[in-house]
Amino acid sequence: MPPRSDSAQRGPHPALKGLVESYTGTSLTGCTPGIHLGTPSLTLPLIMSLRDHPVVQLQSRTGADRVAYQGLVAGLQLAPVLIDHASSAMTLTVELTPRGLTELFGARPSDWFGVSVHAADALGRSVEELRQRVEFLDGWPARFAAVDAYLLALRRDRRSAPTLADRAWRTIRATGGGLTVEQLAGQLGTSRRTLQSCLVSQLGVGPKALSRVARFGRARELVHARLQHRAPEPTLAAIAARVGYADEAHLIRDWRLFTGCTPIRWRDVDAFAFSD
Known part of the structure; x- marks a missing residue:
């Protein structure tokens, strides 16, 4: 079956x-x-x-x-x-x-x-x-x-106003990790040091790492679509440029960090990600 x-x-x-x-x-x-x-x-x-x-x-x-x-x-x-x-x-x-x-x-x-x-x-x-x-x-x-x-x-039992960490998380998500830490702090009206301290204290991770995760998430969607259809396009270089990596090498570096493999080997390593 x-x-x-x-x-x-x-x-x-x-x-x-x-x-x-x-x-x-x-x-x-x-x-x-x-x-x-x-x-x-x-x-x-x-x-x-x-x-x-x-x-x-x-x-x-x-x-x-x-x-x-x-x-x-x-x-x-x-x-x-x-x-x-x-x-x-x-x-x-x-x-x-x-x-x-x-x-x-x-x-x-x-x-x-x-x-x-x-x-x-x-x-x-x-x-x-x-x-x-x-x-x-x-x-x-x-x-x-x-x-x-x-x-x-x-x-109904808990309602609170968004904190600086909440607003930073939301901005990183909305921009796909496309802002530098300085740009993010400026947009939120705070300093880089305050932003770093706030995010680590409340989320456990700083703005730079969160932005890397956001970029990886966008790249993951594009790589998944390519591998799911066994298509040659878009190339990794094109995906890297589209989601804000400096180049293909930086995409592959983050991919190894977040998955333990390269983008092209992902389907071989994790067939369940392509089970739909």
Whole structure:
């Protein structure tokens, strides 16, 4: 039987704008087991595993230090996360913004920089109750609606004005990491030193690294589309120029840092990224 994939994605309820980027539901069956690369992004994923398919994270490709999660939340990352992918998997992922993590759950993103934690331990028992409720609903629209309702109820309890870190994150996302640190600080009406200190304190990472992640994210989309269709274009040099790298070599440098491989080898190393 050939592999089967059922996936869906949509944005959150309008009242959650700025707190949640998207919901993604994925169901895979009949796949060849292997390792999936969770690559760095600007969001913090809350991942709920469904139908007895836990998310298994590895510390290395040797399979040492395996940790299984029914639900996990990951902080901002500057290195790939290795996921031991079974032949079948079913997950619902909520992509939280840093402000969303704080306003909805009262948590500080910097506390989880570079790590993954059990969602129930980090965010409260209600997250596990949500996972169990969502697990037995039929269809992604119903599951997404249940997550909307849960998060909207949380938001009624916590509302806050955007901080400097929130505004910096939003600007980096909007510009795709295209501003220098000096330009970003100037646009936000602060100094480079204050911006650096604020972001490291609240998010765990400075503006330069966040901008690199933003550029990588844009490049990742373009490289994925090229490899998915096995097309020769656009070239890596063209992609590098389009998203703001100085040249192809700088793109490949960041790609190795964030994935552990080159762009062209990505499909060979992580077939699950191309399972749709």
